[in-house]
Amino acid sequence: QVQLVESGGGVVQPGGSLRLSCAAFGFTLSSDGMHWVRQAPGKGLEWVAFISYDGNNEYYADSVRGRFTISRDTSKNTLYLQMNSLRTEDTAVYYCAKDRGGTGTPDYWGQGTLVTVSS
Amino acid sequence: QSVLTQPPSVSAAPGQKVTISCSGSSSNIGNNYVSWYQQLPGTAPKLLIYENNKRPSGIPDQFSGSKSGTSATLGITGLQTGDEADYYCGTWDSSLTAVVFGGGTKLTVL
Numbered sequence: 001q002v003q004l005v006e007s008g009g010g011v012v013q014p015g016g017s018l019r020l021s022c023a024a025f026g027f028t029l030s031s032d033g034m035h036w037v038r039q040a041p042g043k044g045l046e047w048v049a050f051i052s053y054d055g056n057n058e059y060y061a062d063s064v065r066g067r068f069t070i071s072r073d074t075s076k077n078t079l080y081l082q083m084n085s086l087r088t089e090d091t092a093v094y095y096c097a098k099d100r101g102g103t104g105t106p107d108y109w110g111q112g113t114l115v116t117v118s119s
Numbered sequence: 120q121s122v123l124t125q126p127p128s129v130s131a132a133p134g135q136k137v138t139i140s141c142s143g144s145s146s147n148i149g150n151n152y153v154s155w156y157q158q159l160p161g162t163a164p165k166l167l168i169y170e171n172n173k174r175p176s177g178i179p180d181q182f183s184g185s186k187s188g189t190s191a192t193l194g195i196t197g198l199q200t201g202d203e204a205d206y207y208c209g210t211w212d213s214s215l216t217a218v219v220f221g222g223g224t225k226l227t228v229l
Contacts, residue, residue, distance in 0.1 A: 035218065037164075044121065045156075045164065045207050047218035059216050095163055104211035104218055105154045107175065109163040 002026040002108040004096050009113030016086050016117075022079040022096030022110055029072050030054070033099035034079045035106045036070060038092035048094070049081065053102065064090075086117045122147060123208055125221035131198055132229050139193040139224045141208030147219055151211040153191040155184055158205045158223075167206075168193065198228045
């Protein structure tokens with residue numbers, strides 16, 4: 001059974017950094033691509049980043065490109081999102097999600113972790 | 120401003136049917152699969168429809184999806200109060216090389 005468990009959220013000052021983790025169970029990261037999607041309070045879904053099943057391709061939303069980095073550790077079956085130069089507008093619940101068969105479709109989602117950027 | 124356009128809200132009576140539209144362009148819906156998600160209050164999104172009209176295991180046939188050109192539609196029949204949620208469409212955008220979502224539609228079952 002697929003399960004995704006995010007961690008690492010918290011309160012950080014503008015300009016600061018944070019690393020989110022997403023532990024995967026029931027499948028291996030080397031077989032499926034992975035997404036990060038965020039949701040600001042009271043707002044809709046915003047896709048953040050994607051890494052392919054083989055780790056060779058990464059894609060980012062314009063709003064985070066150059067500041068955020070998606071990566072994974074297949075030995076730990078864990079996905080990461082390194083977030084630098086954080087801004088108040090990055091405040092959101094961050095979800096990791098498994099990609100469905102290379103189609104760009106997030107299918108299984110974690111429960112999310114809240115990131116608050118505030119002074 | 121979302122790349123995909125959805126109505127902000129829809130409503131219908133219990134037992135009735137409702138449709139939610141999702142409009143895009145040739146770079147996204149027109150040439151890629153559409154998916155639909157349900158987000159109940161305080162929970163993570165759940166995949167309802169993938170590849171335009173397929174339902175994952177465990178999703179009832181109460182939910183259906185279709186696509187025509189650069190638009191897609193989610194249909195929900197036999198509405199219950201438990202279906203009250205936010206619904207999002209999503210797809211890959213080949214020009215942006217990004218996943219794009221609609222702004223979401225809030226379903227109210229009156």
